[in-house]
Each structure stands twice: as structure tokens, then as C-alpha cells.
Amino acid sequence: MSEALTLSWRQYRLERRMFWRNPSAAFFNFVLPxxxxxxxxxxxxxxxxxxxRLVPMIAGMSxxxxxxxxxxxxxxxxxxxxxxxxxxxxxxxxISYFGGVAANAVTNTAMxxxxxxLAGRVIFGIGWPQQWGALVVFVLAGVVCFAALGxxxxxxxxxxxxxxxxxxxxxxxxxxxxxxAFDSSSAPGFVRTIAAALPLKPLIDGLSGAMVTxxxxxxxxxxxxxxxxxxxxxxxxxVRGFSWEQRRT
Amino acid sequence: MTGTVGENGPAxxxxxxxxxxxxxxxxxxxxxxVRRGEVFGLLGPNGAGKTTTVEILEGYRARxxxxxxxxxxxxxxxxxxxxRRIGVVLQAGGIYSHITPREALGHxxxxxxxxxxxxxxxxxxxxxxxxxxxxxxxxxxxxxxxDFALALxxxxxxxxxxxxxxxxxxxxxxxxxxxxxxLRALGKTILLTTHYLDEAQALADRxxxxxxxxxxxxxxxxxxxxxxxHHRVAYRNARGELVEHETDDPTALLHxxxxxxxxxxxxxxxxxxxRPSLEDVYLELTADAxxxxxxxxxxxxxxxxxxxxxxxxxxx
Numbered sequence: 001m002s003e004a005l006t007l008s009w010r011q012y013r014l015e016r017r018m019f020w021r022n023p024s025a026a027f028f029n030f031v032l033p034x035x036x037x038x039x040x041x042x043x044x045x046x047x048x049x050x051x052x053r054l055v056p057m058i059a060g061m062s063x064x065x066x067x068x069x070x071x072x073x074x075x076x077x078x079x080x081x082x083x084x085x086x087x088x089x090x091x092x093x094x095i096s097y098f099g100g101v102a103a104n105a106v107t108n109t110a111m112x113x114x115x116x117x118l119a120g121r122v123i124f125g126i127g128w129p130q131q132w133g134a135l136v137v138f139v140l141a142g143v144v145c146f147a148a149l150g151x152x153x154x155x156x157x158x159x160x161x162x163x164x165x166x167x168x169x170x171x172x173x174x175x176x177x178x179x180x181a182f183d184s185s186s187a188p189g190f191v192r193t194i195a196a197a198l199p200l201k202p203l204i205d206g207l208s209g210a211m212v213t214x215x216x217x218x219x220x221x222x223x224x225x226x227x228x229x230x231x232x233x234x235x236x237x238x239v240r241g242f243s244w245e246q247r248r249t
Numbered sequence: 250m251t252g253t254v255g256e257n258g259p260a261x262x263x264x265x266x267x268x269x270x271x272x273x274x275x276x277x278x279x280x281x282x283v284r285r286g287e288v289f290g291l292l293g294p295n296g297a298g299k300t301t302t303v304e305i306l307e308g309y310r311a312r313x314x315x316x317x318x319x320x321x322x323x324x325x326x327x328x329x330x331x332x333r334r335i336g337v338v339l340q341a342g343g344i345y346s347h348i349t350p351r352e353a354l355g356h357x358x359x360x361x362x363x364x365x366x367x368x369x370x371x372x373x374x375x376x377x378x379x380x381x382x383x384x385x386x387x388x389x390x391x392x393x394x395x396d397f398a399l400a401l402x403x404x405x406x407x408x409x410x411x412x413x414x415x416x417x418x419x420x421x422x423x424x425x426x427x428x429x430x431x432l433r434a435l436g437k438t439i440l441l442t443t444h445y446l447d448e449a450q451a452l453a454d455r456x457x458x459x460x461x462x463x464x465x466x467x468x469x470x471x472x473x474x475x476x477x478x479h480h481r482v483a484y485r486n487a488r489g490e491l492v493e494h495e496t497d498d499p500t501a502l503l504h505x506x507x508x509x510x511x512x513x514x515x516x517x518x519x520x521x522x523x524r525p526s527l528e529d530v531y532l533e534l535t536a537d538a539x540x541x542x543x544x545x546x547x548x549x550x551x552x553x554x555x556x557x558x559x560x561x562x563x564x565x
Contacts, residue, residue: 021347081343089337091329
């Protein structure tokens with residue numbers, strides 16, 4: 001067991017090293033959320049009610065992009081390049097490999113959330129998060145849920161060239177529906193229903209409670225339950241259909 | 250577990266192996282046995298079932314039926330203990346773009362209980378000068394050497410090489426052959442697949458010739474008639490017919506043919522000296538199996554060619 005942990009740690013360190021050496025990954029992780037925050041923040045400046053909504057929305061989207069999007073891309077790329085197949089032939093335990101990969105995703109998410117929290121405090125005047133415990137719980141639940149869904153979704157993507165199309169076909173509508181339902185009290189009923197059944201809107205609700213409104217974890221348990229259900233669904237699909245090799249066409 | 254029997258038995262045992270992909274039966278009853286310390290070649294054209302067989306042995310695929318033991322264990326169990334003792338060079342295995350060979354080898358070494366020194370492996374694979382270059386900047390040949398290095402760093406007893414030199418230029422091929430020979434000198438058992446006759450001849454102690462999922466012949470390469478000494482001399486005679494001879498001694502045969510032709514005042518048009526292709530060997534092997542004396546389509550050369558071929562066999 002301790003050996004599997006040691007190997008997880010080594011895989012994690014390798015993933016971190018590769019992350020920092022890949023300029024586009026680093027850019028999308030750090031610069032992009034800042035650019036979105038800065039742009040939207042400037043447009044909404046002075047409207048504190050809007051800014052209070054913007055920060056948890058960006059935080060929720062960050063969780064989804066650092067896990068769902070990043071893992072779907074990575075898995076498809078490594079599968080197509082034959083890296084996964086090579087790893088499969090070594091004695092590296094599967095659990096250690098995925099432990100390292102998952103820890104890498106958690107680190108990226110944590111860094112993004114830190115950026116968003118800092119920006120919220122320093123630039124947008126929403127103060128420090130009210131409920132640190134609830135923030136940690138929702139971020140972790142969101143990471144597990146979207147990471148599992150990202151790995152599961154990678155099974156559906158036939159090759160690396162089509163990854164952007166597949167990922168955005170899910171990412172953009174989910175973000176749009178969830179943002180709309182969260183931000184606008186006048187959103188139509190069916191939009192609200194769809195958004196409430198998807199994992200992103202409940203995550204934003206939870207993050208909003210933790211970061212802005214100070215509502216307790218207990219009052220957002222239904223949101224947490226939706227995220228957990230999607231997480232279990234994602235984990236089952238991720239494990240069942242996982243392919244270490246490119247399909248033969 | 251299997252104790253001393255497993256340690257002293259053959260490195261690989263395969264009996265009546267079958268594997269089907271949907272309608273297509275890729276492996277149709279393969280039997281091979283690879284002894285410890287030998288280089289064993291699986292020789293055959295693309296689609297013969299070589300890679301399927303090797304990937305079953307490596308633990309990548311489940312067999313449909315048959316018995317398989319690798320170092321005394323069933324590879325389908327995918328035990329970590331077994332994977333620590335084997336090294337795999339895939340036909341096409343990628344590596345992370347943003348790390349260097351030294352870093353990759355250091356990481357891979359940590360998977361194994363008794364890895365080799367990274368520096369030593371870099372030297373063995375000829376990568377010392379490129380040790381600190383990110384792999385996305387390495388050439389195809391250098392990446393292939395990294396494949397070898399990654400398979401070696403765990404100091405495995407048994408190494409699988411799936412078409413290790415396909416796509417190489419002649420110089421890179423020679424270098425790869427040298428690496429494989431040095432592995433053999435280290436006492437490693439090697440299972441090599443190739444569709445190059447000369448590669449099997451140059452490297453393998455024994456080969457199994459595989460076609461359509463079956464083993465056609467098995468033995469040391471020279472005894473299978475795939476030897477480097479086996480030459481084919483062909484020309485067009487005065488009537489424009491293609492005449493082919495097979496011989497172990499092309500110098501003497503050419504001398505005789507050209508002397509006779511000059512004496513008759515003829516030319517030997519389209520005169521070539523070549524080695525038989527893999528296809529020729531298959532034809533010969535399948536023909537041998539079906540009818541002992543295949544009729545030679547080249548007409549008047551039949552007796553001579555058959556005689557040369559017979560004399561070649563009688564020398565064994």
C-alpha cells in the first residue's frame with residue numbers, strides 16, 4: 001500500500017513538472033480565468049450584486065475546466081499517442097497512476113479557486129469566503145464528479161482531432177444553461193429544471209453559499225447530493241469503459 | 250509459487266492459442282516454446298497474427314482458448330510481479346512530450362524493485378547525448394531507442410520487441426541490431442517479431458514462421474531455408490523466357506551461366522542475383538507441405554533449379 005502511495009506521489013510530481021512545461025496548459029489554467037474575471041468584472045463594475053454572482057460562477061466553471069475538460073483532453077491525447085498503453089505494460093499499479101493524475105487535477109483546481117478567491121477579495125470586494133469548510137467540501141465534490149465525468153467522456157471521443165468539438169459540445173451548453181439559471185431569476189422553468197439536474201449549477205450554488213452568502217453546508221445538501229450522484233455515475237462509466245488503447249479503425 | 254520448475258522451465262510456452270476479433274480469426278492454433286536466454290523470432294507478413302500473439306503474452310489481450318505461460322505465469326492475470334520481470338517494446342508506444350529521456354527513465358525505474366542505473370541504460374541505448382532533450386525534440390530513431398531504454402530500465406529477464414526496426418533506415422537498423430545483440434549477451438530472453446527475413450536471420454536463434462494465424466515452420470533460421478546463403482539468380486534466356494535458379498554459391502553459378510552464355514554468344518538479359526522474399530519462403534514452405542516436388546514454371550530451368558535446391562538441402 002505504501003509503495004502504491006509512493007508511486008502515486010512520483011506520478012503526481014511528474015504530472016506537475018509536465019504541467020509547468022506545457023505553456024498552453026499553464027495559460028488556460030491561470031490566464032484564462034483571470035481574463036474572464038477581469039473582463040466581466042470591468043463590465044459589471046460597481047454592481048456588487050452582479051459581482052457577487054459572477055465570482056462563484058467563474059469558480060464553478062474553473063472546477064469544470066480544470067477537471068472535465070483537461071482530463072478528457074489528456075486521456076484522449078495519451079491514449080492516441082500510445083502513452084497509456086505503454087504505462088499499462090509496466091508494473092505501475094493502475095491506482096497509483098490515476099492517483100497521481102487525480103492529485104494533479106486537484107492541484108490545478110485548487111490553484112484556480114485560490115486565484116478566484118483572491119481576485120474576489122482584492123478586486124471585486126466580496127471579502128474572504130464565509131464558509132471555508134463548505135468551500136473545501138464543494139470544491140472536492142466538484143473535482144471528483146467532473147474528473148470522473150471527464151475520464152468517462154474520453155471514451156466517447158474517437159480521436160484527438162475531434163476532442164475540442166466533443167468537449168465544447170458538452171462544456172459550453174452546460175456552462176450556458178447553468179450560468180443562465182443561476183444568474184437570472186427570470187429564466188424559464190425548463191431551463192431551471194435542466195440546470196438543477198446537471199452538476200454545474202448545484203456546484204455554483206454551493207460555492208456561492210460558501211464564498212458569498214455564507215449559507216451553511218447543511219442548507220445546500222440537496223446540491224451536494226446532485227453532484228455526488230453525478231460523481232458516482234461518472235466513476236462507474238470511467239472505470240467500466242476505460243480504454244488504454246486507441247480503438248482500431 | 251511455481252518454485253524451481255517455473256524458474257528453470259521455458260521462458261514462454263504457448264499451446265494451441267486462439268484469438269478471434271469478431272468474425273476475423275487472427276490466431277488459429279499457435280504453438281511455440283521460447284527457451285531461456287534465446288532470441289526467438291516470430292517472422293511473418295503484416296496480419297499474420299504476430300502482434301496479437303505477442304500482446305496476449307504481454308497481458309494486453311485475453312486469449313479465446315489455449316494455454317499460455319510467461320515465466321511460468323499466466324499473463325492474463327496481469328500480476329504486477331510478472332510485469333516486473335518483463336520489458337515491452339510496443340510497435341507504436343508514445344512517451345510524454347515534455348520530459349527528457351533521463352527523467353522518463355528515472356520515473357520508469359521507480360516502478361521496478363531492482364532497476365538498472367539510468368546512466369548505464371542511456372549509454373546502452375545510445376541516448377547519452379540526448380539525455381536532457383525533451384522527447385518532443387527527439388527524432389524517430391531516437392524515440393525508438395528511448396523505447397528500448399524504457400523496456401530495459403527495470404532489468405527484465407524477458408523482453409518483447411514488436412517490429413523493433415520497422416521504418417528504420419539501414420544505419421539505424423544496424424544500431425538496433427547491435428543493441429539487441431548486447432541484450433542477448435546480458436543473458437536476456439528476447440521475443441522479437443519482424444517481417445524482415447534478414448532481421449530474423451541476423452538476430453534470432455530460432456524463428457517461427459507465421460502466416461494466417463498459424464505456425465508454418467519453426468527452427469533455426471538457416472535450417473528453414475531463410476538463410477543469407479540462399480540466393481536466387483534470374484535472367485531471360487534467348488527465347489525471352491524467365492529462368493530462375495536457387496543456389497548457395499552464386500559466384501560459381503554466375504561464372505558457369507555467364508561462361509556458357511558468352512560461349513554461345515548470348516546475353517543474359519535482366520540478370521539479377523537476389524535473396525528470396527518472405528513470400529517465396531512461404532510458397533516454398535506451403536508447397537513442401539502440400540507436394541514434395543513442386544513443378545517449376547520456368548520450364549527448361551526446372552532440373553537445374555531443383556538440383557541446386559536439392560543440393561542446398563543435402564548439405565544440412
